[in-house]
Amino acid sequence: MIPHGHPVMTEADIAEATGLELHTWRRRHGADFRARVPVTNPGDRLRLYDAAQARAYIEGRAIPARAETDPHPEDLLSVDEVAALLGTDASTVRAYAATGYLPQGIERHGRRWWPRHQAQARVDAGDQRHHPERTGAGRKPGDPRNQAPRGRQPRTNARVLEVAAALAQAETEGQDVTADDLAHRYGVSRRTGERLLAAARETRAKQ
Template structure:
């Protein structure tokens, strides 16, 4: 989660603010930084740090404590995993909901997709409304093939999402996503996961 009103930074952001290449920053400062700073999103692949703490560290000032979490705010940003937990489903279903309009598309930030807490709560409060005209088209029932995003558009969205994952992993020096992970994420075959990974790598090369 990214708490409302509390900007966060990735290690790539921190290196850029320090005026260093990411690998140089990690070599010179990474160990000390991680020993003194805590991530704001424990357990997530993408490590996020409180921007106020980071800037105090970078300028040699005392690092302030993290503010109390307080009450949940409607504009807190929830990760895909947190949305899945709130809706009682899995991450691949959340992505499917977003691509078909059952759930708002969310916000792209730090190479990830996030949803305001209020959007998720509205989805919960509305119950199962997938047959409503404003979401699926007049007269269409849940499961109607016309409710699904066109295959090409869905595949392209996945390719772009995986490409963003690859770019972030490379920037932060983390292990890259694998075809097996993609197969689990999107509930597809291992072969389809391999095709997605290859297409995402090609997408990165074309847009580098």
């Protein structure tokens, strides 16, 4: 999380502020810096540091204690934090953002973040996704009412386009969309998720 009103710096930002290349800064100062300045996001591969503490280290000043903050609507949440809030996983959050079920978020430090209020609004709104398998519940196979109206594409085609968009978004972030993600998103079986994924990949190949 990036707390509202408390900017953070990456190691690349810190190296740039000292006028050094990142690899040089890490070799000369990395170990000492990490021993004195704690990361704000333990466990994440992208280390983030409180900017006030980092700048105090750079300037040779005493490192202040990090300010305690209460949750704020403008806090920026990572994809994993949004996933935890929504009760899903990171790749599903990316698919939500790619298809408009969730805003696309904000780019910071080479990552995508979501203001807390956007994620909370999604939680408060409840699950409003369309679940096609619920349509026509109780109807027997072959019932004409189960067929898509003439002049309209079957809903599956619309889902394939959504998944294709999600694949494109995930690729730009070096991520992936899996059959399990799609099964969870659309409330279908994993096998149906595999079919959607295959069809979306074929659609992308033709674009």
